Structure formats: structure tokens, C-alpha cells
Amino acid sequence: MAALLKSLVGASEKSARIAQLCRQEEALFQLLIEEKTGTDKNKKFVQDFKTLADVLIQEVIKHDVGKEFPELHGHIGGEESNRFENSLGETLVVQVCATQQDTASLLFTILDRNQPAAELLAAAIHQDVVLQDAVLDAVALAIPPERLAIWIDPIDSTNQYIRGQASVVPIGGICPSGLCSALVLIGAYDRSSGDPVLGVINEPFFREDPLTHRWQGVYHWGVSYQGTSLSSLGRPPLRPEPSVVLSSSETPAIQRALRPLYGERLRFASGAGYKMLCVILGLAEAYVLSEGSTFKWDSCAPHAILRALGGGMVDLEAALQAWRAGQRGALPELTYNQPVGGAVGAECWANRGGLVAFMHRDHLEVVLATLATAAL
Ligand code: 2IP
Ligand code: CA
Ligand code: CA
Structure with missing residues (x-):
């Protein structure tokens, strides 16, 4: 299970x-934008975009984690479907091939014969990520992957x-917008209970190197399973304000x-x-959302980290x-295994x-x- 945690952290890295690469190559980035249509549309936005980067990243995670943990086959889901329509109107299935060469050839077709872009991406997809993380190396866990x-x-x-x-001025430590809010979220949940168990949040755009202008990222993880709670982060205090x-x-x-309740501290x-993540880091005491505009893939990873630190995430309506019915015990937390x-x-x-x-x-x-x- 510590192997699964490492695998998910490695996949997030x-x-x-890949997310950084796609932003750093502006010409490449323009190629990657495709409009969402049909029932996959997030009802919230009139125009919602998905990028090839999105689709690719999901496939890479599925491929890398699925290869290491065959028990998870058929149990890795996400926001994106792996079908991508290129500017010629052809529908292509995005996948990680057996070799870098094969992936590059597939991407060459998907990217309207843009060879440099296809090769750059294929190299990033097939690279070996070596984690140097002594804290992660020391984690010992035993959770059977076939339950997740x-x-x-x-x-x-x-x-x-x-x-x-790139540079948005934070208010009270929180950036109202900008690249820093673009995150990779990978969460694992218990197949039978639906409870979140393990979460990885990666911030690819954490810091821009002032000299090289290259992006540096950071990741956070947490595990909460049958009384075991572990995290790369500490529990933040409840602030007086x-x-x-x-x-x-x-x-x-x-x-x-x-x-x-909050005065001007409504961020x-x-x-x-x-x-x-702002709640996880103690930059806000709560995130309240009254609409159904988030999905299981948005909340699973952060929820697992919150639980690892002694917090949680409830369904607001429930x-x-x-x-209102006077219940003061356990309140209904979000679960992850049941479709609406x-x-x-x-x-x-x-x-x-x-x-x-x-x-808290x-x-x-x-x-x-x-x-x-x-009066709501
Ligand atoms: C979105 C994204 C939006 C959020 C929306 C999510 O996911 O996080 O920013 O809306 O709820 O579904 P808001 O920014 O108003 O909170 P994605 O970017 O993956 O579509
Ligand atoms: Ca997304
Ligand atoms: Ca999302």
C-alpha cells in the first residue's frame, strides 16, 4: 500500500x-484546446474547455498506476474520456503505447502532424520519475489495493x-485566480464503503523560477484508513479570526x-x-459550496487529505x-462509489x-x- 501511495505520487509528478510542458510551449498549447460538447459538458460553463493535456495526463496516470497494480484495472476513473477530436474533425483515441516511438506516432496524428510537439510529449509520457522523498520512503502501510x-x-x-x-497577488494568502489554482488531483477510495482513503494533490505551478522562468511544483498527500492517519502536512490550527x-x-x-461570521474575511x-487545498493548508477554515458544480474527481483526493489531518468534507444539503433535525453526531460526509x-x-x-x-x-x-x- 505504501507502494500504491508512491505510485500515485510518482504519477502526479x-x-x-506534462502540464508544465504544455504551458511552456505556447504554440503547442494553442493546438491542444478543444471544446467540450454533449453530456460530458460541465453545466456550469457556457464554454468549457478540455485540453489534450487533460486527456493525456489522465491516460498516463491510468497506464502507469494500472501497470503496477493490475488489481485496479477497471477501477480507475476520471473526468475525461480518452476520445479526442483533432482539428481535421477526426476522432482519435488517446492512449499510452508500448514504446515512446509508438506514442510519438500516435500523437503526431492527433496533433495534426506537429512532430516536435509529439516528440516532446512522448518523451515526457515515457520518462521515469524518480522520487527523492525520505518521508515517503519511510511510510509503512498495509491496505490491499483490490479494495480501492x-x-x-x-x-x-x-x-x-x-x-x-502567472503572478496573481494573494489576498490573505489565497490567490483569487491564476495558474496556481491548476492542480492535479488523484484520490483513492474504498470500493465498498465509498470513503476516501488516500489523496495526492500536486501543484505544478507552485513557483516560477525568477531566473529560468521554469515552473517548480510541490505535492501533498494524506492517508486515512481504519484508524491510520498519515500526511505530508501537519494539521493547521483553528485561527481566532x-x-x-x-x-x-x-x-x-x-x-x-x-x-x-467572517466579516471581510470572505475570500x-x-x-x-x-x-x-486552502482549507488543508489552513489558509481558510472552510470552503462552502451550495451548488452541485463539483464532481467526485474534484473532491476525493482533497477529502482524503482532510480526513488524514482530522478534518472532513460533508454534503451541504444532507x-x-x-x-435541522437535531443530529449532532456524525454528519454525512461525501462518498465516492455511488452514481447519482x-x-x-x-x-x-x-x-x-x-x-x-x-x-475543525x-x-x-x-x-x-x-x-x-x-434565509437561503
Ligand atoms: C472545475 C473547476 C472550477 C470549479 C468547478 C470544477 O473543474 O475546479 O474552477 O468552479 O466547480 O468542476 P469554481 O472555480 O467556480 O469553484 P475543471 O476545471 O476540472 O472543469
Ligand atoms: Ca479537469
Ligand atoms: Ca475539476
Whole structure:
């Protein structure tokens, strides 16, 4: 199981390098943009884009992790489908081939015969990532992989990834927008209970080297399974002046309801994964989302890390209902193994009831008590 954790961290590192490469080659990046259509469309955006980088990264993770852990075959899911339509209108299936040469040939067709781009990407896909991480090396765990399944968001905050703003001034430590909110999210959950077990968040655009202008990334991980809690991070304290992070499209009613609790410390940021990361890092005490605009692949990895640190993520609608009914024990956390009944496409895996990500249970209770009596 420590082997699986290492494999997921390694896959996230390779993914981060591919994401960086695609941004560093502006000409290449322009080639990679394709509009989303049909039932996979995220209903939130009029125009939602996926990139070949997204599709490729998901396939690379599936390939690398699936090769090492055949038990996971058929149990690795993600946001993207591996079908990609090139500018000639041909539908191609994106996959990692047996050799770098074969992958380069496939990418050559997909990328409208752009050989340098195909070769660069194929080299990144087939590179060996060597992790030098003494903390990770020392982790001992025994969780059978055949009990787990995986959710991947190859790039969360695609809009910001495409826009590519490098330097955004943070407010209270939180960047309202920009490349820093583009994250690779890989989460594992228990197939039978649906509980999140293991999460890796990789920030490919953590820091830009001022001399070389190359991006440096950073990763975080957490494990929470049957009483074992481990993380690359420490549990942040509950600050006397807490803050909350919201989507810029959060409803006015929720903003109004939360303002008395947080005053001017109502922060706004792009990227569902990034807002969850803000709670993990202690930059916000909560992330409240009242809409069903996130999916299992957005929340699984951050949720596992939150749990590893003693926090969690509840279904907002269900938690409010439980709270109003006087329930004060365990509140309904998000789970990952059940599709939404009657839904089609990506909607099957939406977190329909919204969510609250929190680190401290006391603070979650304050949020629920506030929202339970507000006019929403
Ligand atoms: C998106 C992305 C958006 C988020 C949306 C997610 O995932 O994280 O930023 O909206 O909920 O589904 P917001 O920024 O308003 O929180 P993706 O970029 O992978 O489509
Ligand atoms: Ca996402
Ligand atoms: Ca995505």
C-alpha cells in the first residue's frame, strides 16, 4: 500500500511535468484546446474547455498506476474520456503505447502532424520519475489495493490553466485566480464503503523560477484508513479570526448568510481543488459550496487529505437537513462509489448537494448553525 501511495505520487509528478510542458510551449498549447460538447459538458460553463493535456495526463496516470497494480484495472476513473477530436474533425483515441516511438506516432496524428510537439510529449509520457522523498520512503502501510478504486482530475481549474496568469497577488494568502489554482488531483477510495482513503494533490505551478522562468511544483498527500492517519502536512490550527473561501459564483444568499461570521474575511478563489487545498493548508477554515458544480474527481483526493489531518468534507444539503433535525453526531460526509440515480454523463458523479470542506469539527458546527437559520 505504501507502494500504491508512491505510485500515485510518482504519477502526479509526471502529470505535473506534462502540464508544465504544455504551458511552456505556447504554440503547442494553442493546438491542444478543444471544446467540450454533449453530456460530458460541465453545466456550469457556457464554454468549457478540455485540453489534450487533460486527456493525456489522465491516460498516463491510468497506464502507469494500472501497470503496477493490475488489481485496479477497471477501477480507475476520471473526468475525461480518452476520445479526442483533432482539428481535421477526426476522432482519435488517446492512449499510452508500448514504446515512446509508438506514442510519438500516435500523437503526431492527433496533433495534426506537429512532430516536435509529439516528440516532446512522448518523451515526457515515457520518462521515469524518480522520487527523492525520505518521508515517503519511510511510510509503512498495509491496505490491499483490490479494495480501492481511483478518481483522477488530471487538471482541475482548466479555465485558469488555459488563461495562464502567472503572478496573481494573494489576498490573505489565497490567490483569487491564476495558474496556481491548476492542480492535479488523484484520490483513492474504498470500493465498498465509498470513503476516501488516500489523496495526492500536486501543484505544478507552485513557483516560477525568477531566473529560468521554469515552473517548480510541490505535492501533498494524506492517508486515512481504519484508524491510520498519515500526511505530508501537519494539521493547521483553528485561527481566532477564521476565514471562508468561496467560488466567485457563489449565491448572494450564502454570501449574506456567512458575512456576520467572517466579516471581510470572505475570500474568493478559482478551482474547487484549490479551495479545498486552502482549507488543508489552513489558509481558510472552510470552503462552502451550495451548488452541485463539483464532481467526485474534484473532491476525493482533497477529502482524503482532510480526513488524514482530522478534518472532513460533508454534503451541504444532507448535513443541513441532519443539523435541522437535531443530529449532532456524525454528519454525512461525501462518498465516492455511488452514481447519482437517473443522471447521465458527468452528472452521475456530481456532488449534487454542494459541500463544506473543514479542518475543525467545531468550526463546521458554527457554519452549519449559521446556515441552518439563514434565509437561503
Ligand atoms: C472545475 C473547476 C472550477 C470549479 C468547478 C470544477 O473543474 O475546479 O474552477 O468552479 O466547480 O468542476 P469554481 O472555480 O467556480 O469553484 P475543471 O476545471 O476540472 O472543469
Ligand atoms: Ca475539476
Ligand atoms: Ca479537469
